[in-house]
Amino acid sequence: MGESDRYQDYKRTTTRRFTIGQPGNALFALFAINIVFFFLILISRVFYLYSHQGIGEQAPVFDAIEWFGVPSNLTALSERPWTLITFMFSQGGLQGFQLMLTMLSTMLWLWAFGYILQDLSGNKYIFPIYIYASWLGAVVFMLVMYLVPPLRQYSYNGFLFGAQTGTAGLAVAVTTLSPQYRIFRNIGNGIPVWILTALFLLINFIYAFSLTNANSFAILGGALAGFLYVLQLRRGKDAGAWMLNLYDWITNLFNPDKKVPQRNPVKEKVFYNTGNRKPFNKVPNVTQQRIDEILDKISLQGYHFLTDEEKNILKRASEEDL
Incomplete structure (x- = not known):
C-alpha cells in the first residue's frame, strides 16, 4: 500500500464527518x-x-x-x-x-x-x-x-x-x-x-x-x-x-464580520528586501490540515499531480506517524 492509499484510509477513519445538523x-x-x-x-x-x-x-x-x-x-x-x-x-x-x-x-x-x-x-x-x-x-x-x-x-x-x-x-x-x-x-x-x-x-x-x-x-x-x-x-x-x-x-453581502482585503500586503510593511540571499531554508510544517488538502488533491487529480514539496510532506508525515 502506497503513501496516498494509507492516508486515504486514515482520513476516512479519523476525520470527523459532517453531521446532519452541522452548519455548511x-x-x-x-x-x-x-x-x-x-x-x-x-x-x-x-x-x-x-x-x-x-x-x-x-x-x-x-x-x-x-x-x-x-x-x-x-x-x-x-x-x-x-x-x-x-x-x-x-x-x-x-x-x-x-x-x-x-x-x-x-x-x-x-x-x-x-x-x-x-x-x-x-x-x-x-x-x-x-x-x-x-x-x-x-x-x-x-x-x-x-x-x-x-x-x-x-x-x-x-x-x-x-x-x-x-x-x-x-x-x-x-x-x-x-x-x-x-x-x-x-x-x-x-x-x-x-x-x-x-x-x-x-x-x-x-x-x-x-x-x-x-x-x-x-x-x-x-x-x-x-x-x-x-x-x-x-x-x-x-x-x-x-x-x-x-x-x-x-452570504457576505450583509455580513458585518466579512474580511476586507488589505491594499498593502503585510510582507511589504514588515519585511525588507534581501536580494538574492536566503536567510534560511523554508521547511513546511506537517499539519493535519495540510495533509487533508494533499489527499483531496490526490482524490481529484491523482498522486502523480503532486509537487515534490507535497510528496515530501506525505513522506515526512508517514515517517513521523502523524
Whole structure:
C-alpha cells in the first residue's frame, strides 16, 4: 500500500464527518430543499382537491408539478423561466403510495452518492455537479422530445422534474473520481462504487431502449455532465467556481464580520528586501490540515499531480506517524 492509499484510509477513519445538523453541510441542504419542494407540491394538490369538493367531474384537471417542472416546449419555457431552477428539486406526476415510494427511493440514492462525494472531496462540488447535471439533462430532454419521432407528438405537454438527473451526475462524478471506492467494507472486501452507479443508471433509464421515455435520456445527459465536470477538475478547471463565488458574495453581502482585503500586503510593511540571499531554508510544517488538502488533491487529480514539496510532506508525515 502506497503513501496516498494509507492516508486515504486514515482520513476516512479519523476525520470527523459532517453531521446532519452541522452548519455548511451541503448534502443535507440539498436533501432538505428536495423535501420542502415535495411537500409544497403535495400540499398544493391537497388544497386544490379540498377547494373543489362537490364540483365533481366539472373540476378542471390540476397538477402543481406543471408549475415546477421544466416544459419540453420552448414557448412554455419562456413563460415559466423559473422552472429551470425548480424542476431539479420537484417530484410529482404520480399519485398516492407510488409517489411516496418514488420520492423515498430517489432521496436514498441522492444521499448515498452525495455522502460518498462528500467523503471524497468535501462539500465544495455537491451543488455545482447536481445543478450542471440537471441542466444538461434538461437540454437532452428537450432535444429528444423534438427530434425523436415517437416522442415528438408529446413535445407540447411534456415535463421534466425530479432529482434523478442531478443524482446521476453525482453518481458518475463519484465513480470517475474513485471507481474503486468501496462501500459495505465489512462484507468481504466491500462493493466498488461503480457497481452501485451501474445499478442506479440501469434502474432509471431501463425504459430508454423503447424510445418512449424522454426522462431516461435526461438521466444519461446528467451522467455525462458528472463525468465532464470531474474531467475538467483533473485539468485544473473548476466549472462550479462561479457558483461558489456567487454564494459567498450573497452570504457576505450583509455580513458585518466579512474580511476586507488589505491594499498593502503585510510582507511589504514588515519585511525588507534581501536580494538574492536566503536567510534560511523554508521547511513546511506537517499539519493535519495540510495533509487533508494533499489527499483531496490526490482524490481529484491523482498522486502523480503532486509537487515534490507535497510528496515530501506525505513522506515526512508517514515517517513521523502523524
